[in-house]
Amino acid sequence: MLTEAATDQAGHTPQRSRGSARVTVNRQQSRTKLEDLFQQGCARVRFPKIFDEQRLEAVMINTAGGITGGDELNWAFTAKRDSSLTVTSQACERLYRSSGGVAQIDVHLNVESGAKLCWVPQETILFDGCSAHRKIKVDIEGDGRILLVEPVVFGRAAMGEAVKSGSFRDNWQIRHNGQLVHVEANCFEEDIKNLLQEKAVLDGNIAMATVLLLAPSSAADLEGKISRAQKIVGSRGGASLWTVGSTGKLLARVVAGSGYDLRKILVPLMGLLNDDAALPKSWAF
Amino acid sequence: MTWLSPAFPIGGFSYSHGLEAAIANGTVINRVGLHDWIKTLISVGSVWNDCVLLGQAHSAIMPENRAYCLAMAEALAGSKERHLETMKQGAAFLSAAREWLSEDLPQVAALPVAVGFAAQLNGISKHETLVAYLQAFATNQLQAALRLMPLGQTNSLWVQKTLEEAILNVAAKALNSSFDDFGSSTVFAEIAAMQHETLRSRIFRS
Numbered sequence: 225m226l227t228e229a230a231t232d233q234a235g236h237t238p239q240r241s242r243g244s245a246r247v248t249v250n251r252q253q254s255r256t257k258l259e260d261l262f263q264q265g266c267a268r269v270r271f272p273k274i275f276d277e278q279r280l281e282a283v284m285i286n287t288a289g290g291i292t293g294g295d296e297l298n299w300a301f302t303a304k305r306d307s308s309l310t311v312t313s314q315a316c317e318r319l320y321r322s323s324g325g326v327a328q329i330d331v332h333l334n335v336e337s338g339a340k341l342c343w344v345p346q347e348t349i350l351f352d353g354c355s356a357h358r359k360i361k362v363d364i365e366g367d368g369r370i371l372l373v374e375p376v377v378f379g380r381a382a383m384g385e386a387v388k389s390g391s392f393r394d395n396w397q398i399r400h401n402g403q404l405v406h407v408e409a410n411c412f413e414e415d416i417k418n419l420l421q422e423k424a425v426l427d428g429n430i431a432m433a434t435v436l437l438l439a440p441s442s443a444a445d446l447e448g449k450i451s452r453a454q455k456i457v458g459s460r461g462g463a464s465l466w467t468v469g470s471t472g473k474l475l476a477r478v479v480a481g482s483g484y485d486l487r488k489i490l491v492p493l494m495g496l497l498n499d500d501a502a503l504p505k506s507w508a509f
Numbered sequence: 510m511t512w513l514s515p516a517f518p519i520g521g522f523s524y525s526h527g528l529e530a531a532i533a534n535g536t537v538i539n540r541v542g543l544h545d546w547i548k549t550l551i552s553v554g555s556v557w558n559d560c561v562l563l564g565q566a567h568s569a570i571m572p573e574n575r576a577y578c579l580a581m582a583e584a585l586a587g588s589k590e591r592h593l594e595t596m597k598q599g600a601a602f603l604s605a606a607r608e609w610l611s612e613d614l615p616q617v618a619a620l621p622v623a624v625g626f627a628a629q630l631n632g633i634s635k636h637e638t639l640v641a642y643l644q645a646f647a648t649n650q651l652q653a654a655l656r657l658m659p660l661g662q663t664n665s666l667w668v669q670k671t672l673e674e675a676i677l678n679v680a681a682k683a684l685n686s687s688f689d690d691f692g693s694s695t696v697f698a699e700i701a702a703m704q705h706e707t708l709r710s711r712i713f714r715s
Contacts, residue, residue: 395691409691410694419553423536425697464702477696479697
């Protein structure tokens, strides 16, 4: 849906897209069922048929075809008690050059006790001059569990495109039983081209991913997963497991020279952390 | 600032903040590389976030604001050893600084938050504390580098001097920062801190 934004200096009123979608799933006998669906503007959600009836798969679609400065997108997903929800995206989200304003992408994920949420959107692709701020808020209750995977690619290298400057801020705040247990604050701003060259940043690479699995610290499988995760991420990645309060956190970061190389690492890593449950078709390799 | 001198017993000498892994895997090989590594960390990395936390802790007087600083700092630590590094040093700092403190502070806090609280209680300005914190971080990295690579005193002093401008710029920027200014670009430094856990031979705890 297009709405009117503030008039710019030349008297033009640029069109901005807005979208909002909310999905709630619950468990009925051994199946996860859709309880509530709300969609507005350019945000749409589809539920492809999958063989595993224990979980539901939701596919986010931004019908605006990309995001530019001033756009607003809201996504909210709730997995009620003992349900299982996997969320992915139909296409890579493109953050286009901004002609003014900052795009706001807000994500809210709720995981009730016994529930499992798997947040695995496809790559976010940054274009030169983009300006976007993504905020992901997660609330977990009891022994709920969540896997978050966010791959980011700076420019479509195959198209000869590179990101010279822009602004991309990605903030995550995760609460477990109301307590703040994890914060991510990734920020790439101003002279991104030179920033990415720094050895402490990406050392000239253009693809990266943040992968986070949260479960109660008492979960028996975390210890067994960490050494396997460390092997999968290889020399250009890292993985660590530690505890804050009663929350177990398995965090991995991966860097690669291209989106394709990044996927080659992410697919087995996601398989491991998702207990070898089938990944969405968008992640088929 | 006795608190942030290497002689203050918080155990800073035993942490490399991932530098040991970065040197071991050949990412940091000379004085220029070392300077760039430290400068990036303090300008757009984990130490920039520390500065934001220190500034917020310095301004936090109400119990709920202090609680938020404590939770935020612990939640931001990016790996098992980074978490250990900031929480152990913070607790040791609070214990050692007790002589200077008129008010009871929590016994557990991440290092920048502990320093921010203590400085505020003793009337030490935020700017002065930020500069001292950054200086202490840089000195600690240089001490680690001297043990880990063939650097030498002359090159170490060159790095120290060359970092001065960045330290003052970062401190000035952090003075007016808020929680909205958190942000790190240093993905490979975060990865180095993680890779340290599986390094074959290690002399540092992070």
